[in-house]
Amino acid sequence: MAQEPLRETNSPLNGEQARRLNELLESMRHEQMTWLSGYLAGLAAAGGQAANAPAPAPATAAARSPELTIVYGSQTGNAEGLADLARERAEARGFRVRVVDMLEFGKQDLKKAENLLLIVSTHGEGDPPDNAEDFYELVHGRKAPTLKGKRFSVLALGDSSYENFCQTGRDFDARLEALGAERVHARADCDVDFDDAAAAWVDGVIERFAELGGDTVADPDAGAGAVSSRASHWGRKNPFPATVLENTCLSGRGSDKETRHIELSIEDSGLTFEPGDSLGVVAQNNPEYVDRLIAELALDPDVRVGDESLRRVLIRDREVTTITRPFLERYAELADSDGLRELLTDDARAALREYMADRHIIDVVRDFPVQNIDGRAFLEALRPLPPRLYSIASSYRAAPDEIHLTVGVVRYRSNGEDREGVASTFLADRVEEGETVPVYISPNKNFRLPEDPDTPVIMVGPGTGVAPFRAFLAEREETGAQGRNWLFFGDRRFHHDFLYQTDILQWRRRGLLDRVDVAFSRDQQEKVYVQDRMRENAPDLYAWLEEGAHFFICGDGERMAADVDQALKDILAEQGGLSEEQASAYVKQMQKDKRYQRDVY
Numbered sequence: 059m060a061q062e063p064l065r066e067t068n069s070p071l072n073g074e075q076a077r078r079l080n081e082l083l084e085s086m087r088h089e090q091m092t093w094l095s096g097y098l099a100g101l102a103a104a105g106g107q108a109a110n111a112p113a114p115a116p117a118t119a120a121a122r123s124p125e126l127t128i129v130y131g132s133q134t135g136n137a138e139g140l141a142d143l144a145r146e147r148a149e150a151r152g153f154r155v156r157v158v159d160m161l162e163f164g165k166q167d168l169k170k171a172e173n174l175l176l177i178v179s180t181h182g183e184g185d186p187p188d189n190a191e192d193f194y195e196l197v198h199g200r201k202a203p204t205l206k207g208k209r210f211s212v213l214a215l216g217d218s219s220y221e222n223f224c225q226t227g228r229d230f231d232a233r234l235e236a237l238g239a240e241r242v243h244a245r246a247d248c249d250v251d252f253d254d255a256a257a258a259w260v261d262g263v264i265e266r267f268a269e270l271g272g273d274t275v276a277d278p279d280a281g282a283g284a285v286s287s288r289a290s291h292w293g294r295k296n297p298f299p300a301t302v303l304e305n306t307c308l309s310g311r312g313s314d315k316e317t318r319h320i321e322l323s324i325e326d327s328g329l330t331f332e333p334g335d336s337l338g339v340v341a342q343n344n345p346e347y348v349d350r351l352i353a354e355l356a357l358d359p360d361v362r363v364g365d366e367s368l369r370r371v372l373i374r375d376r377e378v379t380t381i382t383r384p385f386l387e388r389y390a391e392l393a394d395s396d397g398l399r400e401l402l403t404d405d406a407r408a409a410l411r412e413y414m415a416d417r418h419i420i421d422v423v424r425d426f427p428v429q430n431i432d433g434r435a436f437l438e439a440l441r442p443l444p445p446r447l448y449s450i451a452s453s454y455r456a457a458p459d460e461i462h463l464t465v466g467v468v469r470y471r472s473n474g475e476d477r478e479g480v481a482s483t484f485l486a487d488r489v490e491e492g493e494t495v496p497v498y499i500s501p502n503k504n505f506r507l508p509e510d511p512d513t514p515v516i517m518v519g520p521g522t523g524v525a526p527f528r529a530f531l532a533e534r535e536e537t538g539a540q541g542r543n544w545l546f547f548g549d550r551r552f553h554h555d556f557l558y559q560t561d562i563l564q565w566r567r568r569g570l571l572d573r574v575d576v577a578f579s580r581d582q583q584e585k586v587y588v589q590d591r592m593r594e595n596a597p598d599l600y601a602w603l604e605e606g607a608h609f610f611i612c613g614d615g616e617r618m619a620a621d622v623d624q625a626l627k628d629i630l631a632e633q634g635g636l637s638e639e640q641a642s643a644y645v646k647q648m649q650k651d652k653r654y655q656r657d658v659y
Contacts, residue, residue, distance in 0.1 A: 131178035131190025184222030206238035250444035297496035310554035334505035340496035341481035388439035416472035446481035451525035453532035464525035511539035520548035523613025548577035589625035600633035615658030
């Protein structure tokens with residue numbers, strides 16, 4: 059929608075001022091207007107200093123404005139996005155703000171930070187994200203500085219379906235206090251549906267620092283305009299209905315896996331993305347599963363919950379498959395079950411882990427039945443249904459009206475029943491071509507092609523991990539990048555599981571792909587994986603790295619990523635004559651230089 063011109067008759071500006079402002083607004087992007095609104099709000103709160111009036115000396119202004127240091131550790135970009143939100147709101151309140159990636163935040167930076175906001179996600183089973191590893195080790199090591207007189211607050215992001223929920227944030231919170239810093243606002247632990255809780259923490263912690271800063275900080279209403287326009291963006295809370303253009307199976311008939319290629323239309327949406335970004339899919343639960351759950355609980359599916367039926371809310375809005383500890387804690391009270399309470403004690407951690415590993419919520423309902431349970435009370439025990447993120451498998455510059463996904467469809471059998479993934483089967487089975495899927499872009503600035511198009515890249519992406527590299531290659535072809543490209547791809551069988559074989563071989567013939575090495579683990583007696591192909595090509599791989607190549611990994615984070623990481627270090631040690639410690643330091647330096655990046659799940 060075009061910006062309505064500002065008219066002299068409905069503003070205090072004269073004609074020339076209105077004309078110049080209209081010209082400026084017409085040339086600005088949305089994010090620039092968002093920044094400008096915050097800047098003007100802060101200017102007004104500071105007394106409305108006009109452009110032609112004497113400005114205060116920079117040193118004086120800086121002395122009167124409290125400084126906040128916002129440090130983020132992010133694997134997929136969520137923590138970074140919240141750091142940007144905190145910056146916008148803090149600047150609108152009159153703070154001077156410094157936002158820093160944990161990868162670039164060292165001991166001296168920590169010692170200088172008087173007021174620290176730390177925003178960090180937890181990756182995997184309680185680990186810090188890649189860009190936070192060094193800072194985590196610093197803070198928890200013997201070289202950590204004393205922080206007496208410093209102030210801090212922590213925002214932790216995580217997924218309550220994992221045992222060590224928000225563990226990295228909790229560790230930082232406890233350690234900063236142990237080092238002598240003062241916690242000025244309580245830590246917030248945010249689940250996958252983090253928007254509201256994170257925004258409340260941002261507002262609360264900024265208000266607390268404003269109270270400590272006294273009258274040097276602007277009025278809280280001053281920043282309202284700086285963020286109000288965010289709601290107009292397509293996002294988690296306001297997804298775009300993308301039409302399904304194509305839904306085809308990439309796996310051959312003899313495959314024991316099902317991988318689908320899905321193309322979605324984003325024409326006229328205004329959505330843009332970069333290679334390495336992900337697409338958030340707002341999926342729905344399988345209605346058949348929901349009906350079985352309702353029957354097990356003996357609930358009335360048509361009872362009203364607000365403006366919706368209970369059944370509709372369960373299908374669209376609640377996590378009804380994955381078990382989380384918070385759900386078990388709430389359900390234990392509903393069921394008044396001593397057995398479930400016992401399972402939740404500290405002494406039963408191993409038993410709880412085993413119980414949760416192969417069960418869904420419907421199994422809990424069967425194992426610990428409740429008579430005459432209230433449907434609304436059961437709803438309150440469930441967390442919101444989180445969106446699922448998929449690496450984008452296409453280039454915006456090559457196909458600006460489309461987004462392509464590579465979806466491994468999750469189907470398996472456990473605890474005597476067939477199971478399925480919520481989002482993958484939603485896309486594969488329950489959305490037809492021509493229907494729409496609610497989506498939004500999830501940027502990932504930690505997984506980006508090098509800025510210099512002449513830089514070589516090495517990509518390791520077995521299975522659906524090849525998805526972002528399909529985008530990388532399409533992007534480099536479209537932009538005419540001259541840097542060399544080397545792809546390692548692996549799966550089970552050549553004839554059935556060589557995903558995007560036609561694309562990859564065409565890029566190889568056209569010279570875009572300088573090298574392709576594949577590993578199909580089940581085509582021979584001895585299993586062969588991508589890390590084995592890396593070792594077989596160790597001299598050349600080392601030479602590429604020495605020439606400045608960027609190294610990327612995408613795919614399984616439980617085993618593959620660790621195996622590839624170890625193979626990389628072994629190659630560096632062998633080919634470079636390095637010790638184990640030196641090889642690890644080489645990789646850490648690559649991480650700091652943004653030459654080693656991972657998108658693992």
